[in-house]
Structure formats: structure tokens, C-alpha cells
Amino acid sequence: METQDRLEKICNALDDGLITSSSISLRTGIPARTVRRYLEKIKNDGYEIHGKTPDDYDEDGEATIDYLLDRQNKHDKLLEKEQNQIVNLSGDKPISVTLFSDIHWGNAHVDYRALVRDTNMVRDEEGAYAFCLGDLGDNWVGKLGGIAAEQEVSILQEKSGIRWWLEQLSGKLPVVVSGNHDNRTKYLAHVDYVQDMCRGMNLLYGTDQVMFTLKLGEGSWKWKCRHQFKGNSQWNETHAIERDGKLYEGFDFGAHGHFHKPTIIRPYYQQLLRRVCYACNIGTYKKSDDFAIRIGQTPHHTEYTATVIYYPDGRCIVPNGTTLEDNLRFLRWTRENF
């Protein structure tokens, strides 16, 4: 309500003989506290003003609640979608899912030869798919902006690398989660470049996590992908995932990256689902890490990815310690012989 409108309503109420702030508030719908302020003004001020007053900056409560009710519809729809997420793979042959994480595009110490090799292998292999677990770029912004100057490429070139990678795996990449490096821009300036780059692509996306059911033929497996899980332990690389799986949500396969330690998949018993499930920590494509050394962490060289093979009859094979090349060679063989 405009200042002038309020003033007019209060003056009308006074003309009608109302004198207390509560009775005027009841008549006009203006809060009693505000009425008291106006009464003071009318009584004391020896001048008039025309223009923008502090009250003019107020938001209209009714308009705000209408807007929020409308926005709630959008959030309810998002929540509903989030709770029923499915990646339904077609075909009657086995498929593979390769997990990529912590590529850190643009960093001077990334093993680009291995990255391009692995990307091309998944791109060119029939039945091979990939999920991305975040830290696509280094994204040194904000208080860490100075580190960008130590890199071989500009941030724009870094982004072009991410775009190249997403394009290579287009149609093979049904799940993307952002990492803490990617999310820096989002939390600093509400710019989510991963969402921007993925717009129009056929994939499930989350800034923090993606939970979904993976389906192939008669097979169905619950997945939870995050960049990192809460409650990590420096003594046990998959502790945080197992803790989450045991305490909160049952899933057959939980995976994260972030810690830049060698890729490992660990089976563990999950009471909620009453079966053996898997927790997977994916390594990084960085061969060394100046920033990790600077803050006192030990960087690890790693075998980069992990791959799971799924069968349409519900079986799955979870190889540990094998190379991507061997995993895809096995996929080819098992597809031919299935």
C-alpha cells in the first residue's frame, strides 16, 4: 500500500471519529504499529514531504505470498521429479557405466592424454555409458582467483574443454553432478555453468546429488551419485558412502569423487536393502596437485575411472582394479556372447 493511500485511509478514519490506533487498524487493515507512526507524524510534523519515503520500499505482503505460492508449485514439481528419477537403458545386451570425476579441466597437471583416451573409448564403444561426479573444471574464482593465473589456459579455454568433453559423450552421459569447484561460481554469483552447458542435453542433473533407479531389461538398481558424502574418513575412502547407505537411504551403488585418492570400489552389507551393495570413490585426472600440497593434503596419482557392467537379466559385474580398456574389451566380448 502506498504512503499516500495509508495516510488518506487513516485521515478518513479520524474524520469518522475513530481515535485509537487499534480501531483505526481494524478499519483500514493497516498494522496498528504503522498507524501509531502515522498518527505521530500527523500530530508533530510541521512540514509536508513529496517523494520517496522509507515506507515506499516495503513489499506488498499479499503480492509476495501469491508469488511464493506460485513458486511452490515449481518446487513441488521439482521435488516430485527428484523422488522418481529413472535412467532406463534400452536394448537387450549388457551395458557398461563408467564413472568419471575430478577432471579439473584447465589445470596444468591434468593427464590430458589419459582423459582424451578414456573419453574416446567410452564414446566409441557400443553399449558404454558414463556418469560424471563433478569438478569438471578448476574454476579458480573469488578468493582463489590468483591460482587461475598459474594455469596453462584461461578460464574461458577451461570452459571450452568442459564443453568439448560433454559434447563427446552426448547421448552416453545420462547423469551429471557438479563438484565443489564447479559450484564456486554458483555460490559466489548464482552462475551455474554446468547447468548452462548441460541445458538441452538428455541427462539427470544435480548441483549436489542425483539419486535414481538404473533400469536395463529386467534389472533395476538404485544409485546415489554425489561429489562428496558427509562423514568422510581419512582412513577409509568409502566410509562416508557406506555410512549414508546404512543410516539413511538404501542404494545398490553409491559413488563420489573429490578426495583425489586412487579409485576404489568396496562391497559392504546394507541392512536396509538386505544385500551386498557397493561404495565407490573415484580418483582424479590430476597427476599432481600444487593446491593440495599448499594446503597440506597428499595428492595421489590414480587409475581415474571405475566401470560397472550390467546385464538385462538383472546380473551385474563390478570389476575392481581393472583398466577402462580391459573393462570395455570385456563388455564387447560379453555383448557378442550374450
Ligand SMILES: [Fe+2]
Ligand atoms: Fe576435485
Ligand SMILES: [Fe+2]
Ligand atoms: Fe572436489
